[in-house]
Amino acid sequence: MPIKIILADDHNMVRQAISALLEQDTVIEVVGEAADGQATLELVRNSRPDVVIMDIAMPDLNGIETTRRIIKEFPDVKVIALSVHSEKKFVFQMFKAGASGYLLKDCIFEELLSAIQVVIKNQIYISPKISSSVVRDYLGQSVKNDFNAFSVLTNREREVLQLLTEGKTAKQIASILKISVKTIETHRKQIMDKLNIRSIAELTKYAVREGLTSL
Amino acid sequence: MPIKIILADDHNMVRQAISALLEQDTVIEVVGEAADGQATLELVRNSRPDVVIMDIAMPDLNGIETTRRIIKEFPDVKVIALSVHSEKKFVFQMFKAGASGYLLKDCIFEELLSAIQVVIKNQIYISPKISSSVVRDYLGQSVKNDFNAFSVLTNREREVLQLLTEGKTAKQIASILKISVKTIETHRKQIMDKLNIRSIAELTKYAVREGLTSL
DNA sequence: CCTCAAAATCAGGAATTCCCCGATTGCAAA
DNA sequence: TTTGCAATCGGGGAATTCCTGATTTTGAGG
Numbered sequence: 001m002p003i004k005i006i007l008a009d010d011h012n013m014v015r016q017a018i019s020a021l022l023e024q025d026t027v028i029e030v031v032g033e034a035a036d037g038q039a040t041l042e043l044v045r046n047s048r049p050d051v052v053i054m055d056i057a058m059p060d061l062n063g064i065e066t067t068r069r070i071i072k073e074f075p076d077v078k079v080i081a082l083s084v085h086s087e088k089k090f091v092f093q094m095f096k097a098g099a100s101g102y103l104l105k106d107c108i109f110e111e112l113l114s115a116i117q118v119v120i121k122n123q124i125y126i127s128p129k130i131s132s133s134v135v136r137d138y139l140g141q142s143v144k145n146d147f148n149a150f151s152v153l154t155n156r157e158r159e160v161l162q163l164l165t166e167g168k169t170a171k172q173i174a175s176i177l178k179i180s181v182k183t184i185e186t187h188r189k190q191i192m193d194k195l196n197i198r199s200i201a202e203l204t205k206y207a208v209r210e211g212l213t214s215l
Numbered sequence: 216m217p218i219k220i221i222l223a224d225d226h227n228m229v230r231q232a233i234s235a236l237l238e239q240d241t242v243i244e245v246v247g248e249a250a251d252g253q254a255t256l257e258l259v260r261n262s263r264p265d266v267v268i269m270d271i272a273m274p275d276l277n278g279i280e281t282t283r284r285i286i287k288e289f290p291d292v293k294v295i296a297l298s299v300h301s302e303k304k305f306v307f308q309m310f311k312a313g314a315s316g317y318l319l320k321d322c323i324f325e326e327l328l329s330a331i332q333v334v335i336k337n338q339i340y341i342s343p344k345i346s347s348s349v350v351r352d353y354l355g356q357s358v359k360n361d362f363n364a365f366s367v368l369t370n371r372e373r374e375v376l377q378l379l380t381e382g383k384t385a386k387q388i389a390s391i392l393k394i395s396v397k398t399i400e401t402h403r404k405q406i407m408d409k410l411n412i413r414s415i416a417e418l419t420k421y422a423v424r425e426g427l428t429s430l
Numbered sequence: 431c432c433t434c435a436a437a438a439t440c441a442g443g444a445a446t447t448c449c450c451c452g453a454t455t456g457c458a459a460a
Numbered sequence: 461t462t463t464g465c466a467a468t469c470g471g472g473g474a475a476t477t478c479c480t481g482a483t484t485t486t487g488a489g490g
Contacts, residue, residue, distance in 0.1 A: 004233050010321070011320035012320070012321045012324075013233065013319075013323065013386070014229050014233075014320055015323055016236070018228065020232070020235065020239075020324075021232045021236075021481080024235075064302065081266065083224065103228075105226035105229055106226050106228070107227055107228055108227050108228065108231060109228050109232060111228075114227065144276070150248050154465085155466090155468060157466095161414070164416060165416045166414075166417075166432090167413065167414030168416075169414070170447070170448095171446080171447090179468070179469085180449090180468070180470080181469095182468085182470060183467070183468050185447080185448075185470060186469080188448090189448085189449075189450095190466095194441085195312075197382075199382035199415075200415040200416055200419070201379060201380045201381065201382040201415055201416075202381075204415070204420060205428075205430045207430050208308040208423065208430055214421055242437085369436085369437060369438085370437095372437090373440095384475095384476080385476070386475085386476080394438085394440090395439070395440055396443085396476090397440050397441060398438070398439050398440060400440095400477070400478080401439075401440080402439095403440080404478075404479085416441070
């Protein structure tokens with residue numbers, strides 16, 4: 001029985017190339033690809049993969065939030081983060097969201113194959129390139145004192161923040177999330193109050209710094 | 216005689232995956248890979264490729280500068296930019312540096328094969344995903360201008376843009392500049408029209424990229 | 431000095447958002 | 461059970477933005 005894999009990455013060519021390489025491995029079957037968080041969720045619901053390989057930076061719903069939701073619905077699905085970011089913030093949040101592995105796009109491809117083999121055995125895979133910093137943080141002071149988007153904001157608020165900083169209006173977001181404009185406005189106000197920010201401009205800068213959106 | 220290709224991209228896995236896909240094409244031979252600009256230059260000197268596929272974001276020496284140097288030394292080498300950026304600034308600078316093609320990582324892989332075929336015939340390849348904006352800019356603004364905030368926008372517009380992206384409201388800006396709120400609104404609209412941007416969020420990202428404001 | 435185009439200024443009115451209030455539901459921890 | 465938090469929604473007035481204009485200022489070239 002082959003290992004069923006879903007690839008989530010917003011860059012078509014990268015996805016296609018990695019997919020092609022993965023399929024050269026006879027025990028691996030790529031059952032789906034997605035370019036954003038929502039599409040990934042749908043795919044997971046439909047194809048029930050063993051492993052999801054997930055980029056962190058994606059439009060609409062980022063990789064961390066998407067992982068959180070996948071794990072909530074399907075705790076047995078293994079998520080491997082594949083990112084360009086080595087900052088502890090991302091690593092930490094990704095594992096907290098329920099990921100089973102984390103490696104950098106800078107790694108060699110064979111490492112991805114190793115990671116897949118590791119996670120389907122219910123083990124955790126951390127790329128050597130980042131494990132050192134993870135351990136350093138683990139030994140050092142805890143991450144709980146940091147005041148960032150992932151600790152002060154709720155899931156829904158982060159989601160709304162990401163869409164806001166992608167240039168969407170409250171109306172558009174309401175339509176995307178299929179809830180009332182009023183709710184979005186409440187979230188927006190709540191976000192600004194929590195962060196003590198009063199403009200979309202500064203909110204955008206904040207989101208960029210926190211990696212919730214990209215330039 | 217196969218087409219000799221060099222791949223330059225700072226992400227190992229992406230490089231490896233695209234390389235593997237390229238090699239499936241029988242007329243293509245990947246003769247080298249590099250993770251930064253200097254290494255790319257060395258590789259070009261040693262292996263004299265027909266085509267270099269170049270990511271823009273690379274450590275040490277970015278793709279634009281690397282392209283400039285390659286073309287200076289070897290005017291016959293074709294450089295195809297492969298980037299995540301669709302902004303005109305990068306497209307323009309890349310072609311100015313001597314590139315023969317430009318496509319996005321968001322494109323499908325087959326487009327890369329097409330681009331290679333096109334550039335070895337001494338023609339220029341522009342991905343459809345960006346050609347529209349290139350043409351619009353070409354028809355719009357005059358040729359003397361580079362594609363950046365300092366040429367497209369007037370002094371006053373740049374001033375307003377900076378204040379906007381620092382989180383100031385139109386009202387506050389009007390008060391600072393001692394002119395009518397209506398005038399600021401007109402400037403804001405003019406700025407957005409020129410840049411083809413429709414939200415403060417994206418405007419802020421633009422200003423950060425252009426160095427008009429900082430995170 | 432005159433002209434012309436671009437830059438900078440401003441307004442009216444409609445559409446939308448912002449802002450300050452309050453309210454309900456569900457859920458989980460205390 | 462009570463408390464608290466997350467998520468949802470609404471009213472209604474103030475404020476801002478959006479769209480479509482127009483006028484004045486300025487600077488370069490004939």
